[in-house]
Amino acid sequence: MAATPRDAVIIGGNRIPFARAHGAYANASNQDMLTSALKGLVARFGLQGEQLGAVAAGAVLKHSKNFNLVRESALGTPLDPRTPAYDVQMACATGTEAIGSLANKIKLGQVDSAIGGGVDSISDAPIVVSDALRAILMEATRAKSTGQRLRALAKIRPGHLAPRAPGTGEPRTGLSMGEHMAITADKWGITRQEQDELAVASHRNLAAAYQDGFFDDLISPFNGLSADNNMRADSSLEKLTKLSPVFGKDLGANATMTAANSTPLTDGASAVLLGSEEWADAHDLPKLANFVDYEHSAVDFVDGAEGLLMAPTYAAARMLQRNGLTFEDFEYFEIHEAFASTVLAQMKAWESEDFCRTTLGLDRPLGSIDRSRLNVNGSSLAAGHPFAATGGRIVATLAKLLHGKPGKLGFISVCAAGGQGITAIIEGR
């Protein structure tokens, strides 16, 4: 692997349980949730009064009033108020990007300690007025006289008043993420059965991890919720088979994507503590794993040249090549389950001789991923997916899985809106 000046150590993480939208956290704001996740992290690691190098996090959906969401959240914790904090935003890659960029700062010696993470709320989504009404209101604001102001306001028509909620549709295609994924799933011949199996495995793996106490030091409760409430420990193939498809309905009999093998809209927040080796030692903190490397990619999905959520396949190829690694070198794989078919399509692409040689420009396929190493403690289908909070969930989970396995590697893949993707490598210690 590429040598770096010094290691960026993952010390641990904390997240609040993820809640299905408009449920347990219906009245909580992004700031409430991120603050709670940060407070839990501070308590777990005894960081009260500590001045950290940086706190970086973000939210995909946020109010304009939350222009300084992360700084405001950090100020609500017992961290030293002199800890700088800033917002990051890269759709569903937000959390991983925040953590990855902080790891780079640590490697370069720019900071010694940092918290990275993310938060998202569908329940507290910013609902905005229509562009037409907004134009009128801005005109009224600019008006120099009462007469001008009244004339501007007189232009308001009832139709202008309909509020607009943010959607998960792609602005350039008008298609929802699910519709995009349905096209990709069909192209790669992903079956309904394998998607449902992946969904069942996600629920069962997550439930088993809870049962083992795996999350005892990764999650702290919020608003009366102490475990992800989307999780169905009794999920079974029989139950999932009964559901009707919700995406790609125009594919007719080939429609495979249901509510169960797609992630639900979710509220939640996560945070991960990073530090240099020296900083961790000086503060008597555990060192779970190293954040080794990460990579972005973007694809041309607008013209249909590539699937919207396939970008991580490209990032993975470049990242592994740079580090001289293949899939055989990895102990665990965390592939974000935006949809079950996303994971399956990415894996098929990495197995494909043609795709890997022709499209990714590799000598040979990256290879197949052993299912027993994939999302072993569950992933987004079961836990839910509060967009920006997913990265923190995955990094902390994988770091804990690799702790006590020095040198063993973990792979992360997260797809994001806008045809982007992010992948990362974590090394146990």
Place this chain on the structure above:
Amino acid sequence: MAQDTYTEFATTGVGKKLTKALGLPQPAKLRRYRPGAPLIHGPVVLIGSTEASDALARHLLSWGLDVRRHVGPKEQVAAVVAMFDAVSTPADLSETVLAVGGLLKQLKSCARVVTVFRDPAQSQLPAERAARKGVEGLTRSLAHEMRAGGTANGVMLDAGVDVAAPSAAGALRFLLSGRSAFVSGQFITVGSDHGMLPTDWEAPLQGQTAVVTGAARGIGAAIARTLHRDGAQVILVDVPAAGEQLAEVTNEVGGTALQLDITRDDAGERILQHAQQYYGRLDIVVHNAGITRDKLLANMDAARWDSVIAVNIESQLRMNRALLDSELFSRPEGRVGPRIVSLASTSGIAGNRGQSNYAASKAGVIGMVAASSAELQARHGTINAVAPGFIETEMTAKMPFATREVARRLNSLSQGGRPEDVAETVAYLASPAAAGTSGMTLRVCGQNLVGA
């Protein structure tokens, strides 16, 4: 916590007159410990002319107290220390007892009477044992007679223990101070010369690491705060489901939070691992976590019975084994050894209708503590239990009004205790000045009539 409106009223001017005229209970505002405040306000009268009392007087003087052998007839007195350590027959009690009695009308509010005597059980001479046992009886009776927030307690010494031994002085200081506000009619046994008096009485736990289970709320949170105030670094443990509150308390006391179900087989190991990682030491363990699942025995099911036994006592037995088998906790290393304080309950002493499971578990704690003492003492450590009586907590706030009102008045101080009162006693038992006290159960109940 439920508001104690009666006590608030009874401590006003009108309230005092009215409750006195009607012969109603007269709860006083108790004097509680505050860092920086004097140990006790006013003269401390030392009665009993044994040689040993001179040594004890030197301790009191070193604490800056106004120590007297005699006071004028009009002078107000803050505390009386009565030495009965040399009595050999009941007739020997008379002189000292009557001298104490003569001072009772001069006592200030929240005054203290402390008797010092030797353990009756260790004498095989009928007259001597009768005399010593007599001190217990008179001390308990005096506790009932004390007024205006005053308490009476005893320090009971083992045969070989010097009257001025560190832990005897430590016990006396605790009983004189506001730390023992809700302790009355009780005896602190001093079984060895172990222990040392702190150089800084406001930070007796300086440099030590303590773990408190059930620390997210109520008495556990108060214990964490008190240990932190006394200088300890605190590891706060509670079940994962209580994590949000646990984080709040942890951040308040600058500790570390450990979300852990203490009934797990490896709970002790996890605590040790955490202590090793973050502090490199573990000095004090407070087993506070407990649950109630009340039901008359006729209606008791296995789930209710078993869960209470599992959480309240089996978990402690298992954790203690792991702790005592570890290098980290059991190695004395020239300092005072490991200290364990367990939460028992007056229900475990007197029993309580609908609480056969809870009482069994809490009586179990009392038994465990007594049986584990030798092992701890061998390492210069201690293990003790604290049995709270009626304490104003979220749990007791849920009691029906009338039941709660009666429960509050059923003790010599005519009021409920506060979580801090329990915490102060825990902190005292965990301190180096109590290293000679082990295997006992100390009640924090205001001399509750139940199970006295």
